[in-house]
Amino acid sequence: MQAKIVVLPGDGIGPEVTAEALRVLSAVAKKGGHSFEFKEELMGGCSIDRRGVALTDEALAVCKASDAVLLGAVGGPKWDDPSAKVRPEQGLLGLRKGLGVFANLRPVKVHPALVDSSPLKPEKLAGVDILVIRELTGGLYFGQPKGREVRDGIERAVDTLEYHDFEVRRVVELAFRLARDRKKKVTSVDKANVLESSRLWRSIATEIGKANPDIALDHMLVDTASMRLITSPASFDVLVTENMFGDILTDEASVLAGSMGMLPSASIGDGGPGLYEPIHGSAPDIAGMGIANPVGTILSSAMLLRHSLGLPAEAEAIESAVHAAITDGCRTKDLGGSLSTPAMTDEILKRL
Secondary structure (H helix, E strand, O other): OEEEEEEEEEOOOHHHHHHHHHHHHHHHHHHHOOEEEEEEOOOOHHHHHHHOOOOOHHHHHHHHOOOEEEEEEOOOHHHOOOOOOOOHHHHHHHHHHHHOOOEEEEEEEOOHHHHHHOOOOHHHHOOOEEEEEEEOOOHHHOOOOOEEEEEOOEEEEEOOOOOOHHHHHHHHHHHHHHHOOOOOEEEEEEOOOOOHHHHHHHHHHHHHHHHOOOOEEEEEEHHHHHHHHHHOHHHOOEEEEOHHHHHHHHHHHHHHHOOHHHOOOEEEOOOOOEEEOOOOOOOOOOOOOOOOOOHHHHHHHHHHHHHOOOOHHHHHHHHHHHHHHHHOOOOEHHHOOOEOHHHHHHHHHHOO
């Protein structure tokens, strides 16, 4: 297998954790006789500093011509002025839209050895294995009009929440396809009691549910879902929802695993290069200290192998190595341990 992988280290701890994932991917390539070509590009605050924009057209073109994209994290206090016209997050939104990755997959599985790291009681975490699917290129983050203005001395801001039927249909159909190889249960999360966009979402989800009678479908309001993720997380299998709801719920779900540093994500579309990144942010408070947890990024690289390169055995090898390292007590600081970022990767490589 030959593959071109674009690496976007980004800001904060992004360069540190992506470097560790590349070590693991390189080891997999060597063991399996594969050839992975890595090309680094700028995105986020670092791109603003050097190029004036969060993502250049040239960098996006390189990403679109690749087989997969591995991202670290973007943003930080340096670029956090709410009145700034250029922000790191613009690069992330532009990348998602440019690659056409409409679905973000975020698996949340609690490792038995990390039950005590979660703020929830151990009995609440038994059997938790959730796949959250977030619609990624529609909704409030992309709707138009969008902006701020002052009229008669009063400042006004507007964001538009907009969905088309095909945007809802493709992500809900994906949820049903993935549920078929799991526990065959889909929970569609909306706010249909208030929002017209959610009523469209629910009607399409209902239609797709009727066409897939072997998959159980539940509809749940987002406020109820946010409560159930804490009170009975094991009741979920595949959870599918719109962009902003998914953004919030996945960060909430991350506490189940004990640390945001543990969780990967994959953003996929209709056959183009996928985008892979840990769900944590740039963590500027610990950048450069060598203590960031690389597991989320390493597991994201496993998802890259599975979803973009068609190498499920290699993906499972990485996941098994991570599982073994955690089982054996290997921990970075966020999990109460003392291993450095490279040392944690060393432990995973020993078990690969």
